[in-house]
Amino acid sequence: MPRSTVHDVARAAGVSLATVDRVLNRRPGVRSQTISKVEAAALAVNYSRDVAAANLARRREYPMLFIVPSGSNSFMRGLEREIRRGASQFAAERIHIDVVTVPAMDADALTRAIDRIDPAVHDALAFVAVDAPQVRAAINRLSKRGVPAVTLVSDLPASSRVHYCGVDNVRAGRTAAGLLGRFVSPPGTQIAILSGSLRLNDHAERKSGFEAVMTAEFPHLDVLPAMQGNDDSDLTETIVTQLLSERPELAGLYNLGAGNRGVIRALRKSGRAGMVKVIAHELTDHAREALETGLFEAVINQDAGRQVRSAVRVLKAQLDERPVIADQERIRIDIFLRDNMP
Amino acid sequence: MPRSTVHDVARAAGVSLATVDRVLNRRPGVRSQTISKVEAAALAVNYSRDVAAANLARRREYPMLFIVPSGSNSFMRGLEREIRRGASQFAAERIHIDVVTVPAMDADALTRAIDRIDPAVHDALAFVAVDAPQVRAAINRLSKRGVPAVTLVSDLPASSRVHYCGVDNVRAGRTAAGLLGRFVSPPGTQIAILSGSLRLNDHAERKSGFEAVMTAEFPHLDVLPAMQGNDDSDLTETIVTQLLSERPELAGLYNLGAGNRGVIRALRKSGRAGMVKVIAHELTDHAREALETGLFEAVINQDAGRQVRSAVRVLKAQLDERPVIADQERIRIDIFLRDNMP
DNA sequence: AACAATTTGAGGTACGTCAATCAAATGATC
DNA sequence: GATCATTTGATTGACGTACCTCAAATTGTT
Numbered sequence: 210m211p212r213s214t215v216h217d218v219a220r221a222a223g224v225s226l227a228t229v230d231r232v233l234n235r236r237p238g239v240r241s242q243t244i245s246k247v248e249a250a251a252l253a254v255n256y257s258r259d260v261a262a263a264n265l266a267r268r269r270e271y272p273m274l275f276i277v278p279s280g281s282n283s284f285m286r287g288l289e290r291e292i293r294r295g296a297s298q299f300a301a302e303r304i305h306i307d308v309v310t311v312p313a314m315d316a317d318a319l320t321r322a323i324d325r326i327d328p329a330v331h332d333a334l335a336f337v338a339v340d341a342p343q344v345r346a347a348i349n350r351l352s353k354r355g356v357p358a359v360t361l362v363s364d365l366p367a368s369s370r371v372h373y374c375g376v377d378n379v380r381a382g383r384t385a386a387g388l389l390g391r392f393v394s395p396p397g398t399q400i401a402i403l404s405g406s407l408r409l410n411d412h413a414e415r416k417s418g419f420e421a422v423m424t425a426e427f428p429h430l431d432v433l434p435a436m437q438g439n440d441d442s443d444l445t446e447t448i449v450t451q452l453l454s455e456r457p458e459l460a461g462l463y464n465l466g467a468g469n470r471g472v473i474r475a476l477r478k479s480g481r482a483g484m485v486k487v488i489a490h491e492l493t494d495h496a497r498e499a500l501e502t503g504l505f506e507a508v509i510n511q512d513a514g515r516q517v518r519s520a521v522r523v524l525k526a527q528l529d530e531r532p533v534i535a536d537q538e539r540i541r542i543d544i545f546l547r548d549n550m551p
Numbered sequence: 552m553p554r555s556t557v558h559d560v561a562r563a564a565g566v567s568l569a570t571v572d573r574v575l576n577r578r579p580g581v582r583s584q585t586i587s588k589v590e591a592a593a594l595a596v597n598y599s600r601d602v603a604a605a606n607l608a609r610r611r612e613y614p615m616l617f618i619v620p621s622g623s624n625s626f627m628r629g630l631e632r633e634i635r636r637g638a639s640q641f642a643a644e645r646i647h648i649d650v651v652t653v654p655a656m657d658a659d660a661l662t663r664a665i666d667r668i669d670p671a672v673h674d675a676l677a678f679v680a681v682d683a684p685q686v687r688a689a690i691n692r693l694s695k696r697g698v699p700a701v702t703l704v705s706d707l708p709a710s711s712r713v714h715y716c717g718v719d720n721v722r723a724g725r726t727a728a729g730l731l732g733r734f735v736s737p738p739g740t741q742i743a744i745l746s747g748s749l750r751l752n753d754h755a756e757r758k759s760g761f762e763a764v765m766t767a768e769f770p771h772l773d774v775l776p777a778m779q780g781n782d783d784s785d786l787t788e789t790i791v792t793q794l795l796s797e798r799p800e801l802a803g804l805y806n807l808g809a810g811n812r813g814v815i816r817a818l819r820k821s822g823r824a825g826m827v828k829v830i831a832h833e834l835t836d837h838a839r840e841a842l843e844t845g846l847f848e849a850v851i852n853q854d855a856g857r858q859v860r861s862a863v864r865v866l867k868a869q870l871d872e873r874p875v876i877a878d879q880e881r882i883r884i885d886i887f888l889r890d891n892m893p
Numbered sequence: 894a895a896c897a898a899t900t901t902g903a904g905g906t907a908c909g910t911c912a913a914t915c916a917a918a919t920g921a922t923c
Numbered sequence: 924g925a926t927c928a929t930t931t932g933a934t935t936g937a938c939g940t941a942c943c944t945c946a947a948a949t950t951g952t953t
Contacts, residue, residue: 212642214939225902230941238900240950260643261603262939265908300554300599383890391848394736422890506733542891548725548764549884556909567932572911580930604909607938900949907941919930 222250276336278313283493316341323347333524334358338365382418390427398460405440405466415465445471510543564592618678620655625835658683665689675866676700680707724760732769740802747782747808757807787813852885
């Protein structure tokens, strides 16, 4: 049974090809009666548009822009790599991707980059959000100019962004707590939380999820107030070194931001590796090695490639005025131990 | 910069379109000198074939057959569902998928099903293997008849199957051990292993991975000899019920096969839920609910949808005589706790 | 009934590739 | 340099859809 084509629909509906075409592409000049006749016929012969042929015929191109933070953050560099990889992959579908970087956690720089977008050049935007009013305003302006945007990795709630392509960070934090709580059994022991910047929506959410589960399910553990490492390896190293020397009872550490290199260095220096159970985020090369050597117990990961592909799919659907299947676009929270690393 | 086409290649190489076509599609009748000239030109103008247009032009169809075990095994039913879903998705790429079921763990039935394959009807096969000599022989016969095959979920090593689309089950077992070993801390406690059938390659591998890590990293835990539940809920329930009554010190249970319903029922009856930490496989509806209610601590999962899509990709590549990017086809070992279930 | 407005039909061209044909050019062989 | 085989060129018609034009048919309005 070969696929049915527009010809089959036309025959089944008893109308001409031109009319079928007008109906299928929502072109004007067709009586509503005829429209429903054609739609019924399409359903009857089980027609579905051959997307490949359609894309070929309409010379529609999909130029998109991705904005990611610059800097040495391994996860972000990995994200950029995945974007570039996606770019070459999606080229076959006439999707062209440009990438620009802006300083991390710099709301003004991000705002400027968004305002610089030329709708004649880029039809859609994906960006890693910093939660700030001026960014929100810029995105709202952008959508007024007809350019849809999605957030990547970190969300910008209450803005006109079309979709958030990233994990549910509250649940990510909850997951980390579930693991760490089970790993450190003796009661009365201390758990430390290390975050990057709470200006990033994702960090704030992870923290709240983590603390919620700790309070509810592991009340016997003593969770210390969160410290801020600013996603910076050196600052993180300083903080963790001091923490380890001050807290001999420390049994667990949850680093919910970046700066894993700093955690690793501090842990190595202290000689307490293995005694303090560490859970971190993002399976970068450093985290990988830390898992391998037993320095980290587990890593919570969000697959950058999936997020990029999801962003592209959502934006393309938006440009084609097709609905997104939200269910299919949910990004998973991966847990990696030494033995199940990909 | 619009994509370059065959025309660009022809111009760059200084040959006609026909010659470019012959080279690109490996048709005979071109001097090797000209071939390299064209290939160089293709590289120079950064040509990449427009897959959509190519698929449109060649009327190649890809009829494939999937063989899955019948029965009430939730994972297998989920797999079948994913195959059927894939079928409608891949239809756009002219890939047609048929599914047949054969009794689970029945090597002879599987052998007959493989021998029944008509190369005129199905160009490729994906199947869940039972590790038996007659199956191996049937697959070898099949590949002689020109039909490539991949194994799904459970492998058939040392056969002429082209690829295995499934997780590394040794590592899955190791992962389970890493988790369970950390979850049950008090020394001297007992851990039980429950398997389905060791005739299935995947079960045997999980068991060996689990035991290896237990011996090496958690020597203080007492791992009991593995019991066989035959992937059957009722038998599994009986076994677990008896186990729980005989072993009051039991602190952990690893169910590496199917039959989770039996484990759940036995655990509920016994009133030891939560005391015995359970790790199981496959995120079926039952496992989901068990995680939700705290009956299971963790579930190791292999994503059925991914495996199906991977199988289709690999088979299509095989039929097109394209190489497979093995790295991209590696199936991940998912870990799910209550809070990171998708 | 005459007219305009709307709806429909018929047909063509294009997208980039595949596949095939037939003619023309080139090469090798004696 | 005549003969034949091999290689290359030129051209054409699909594939399924989009989009356009122009004419024909149908409605609705007065």
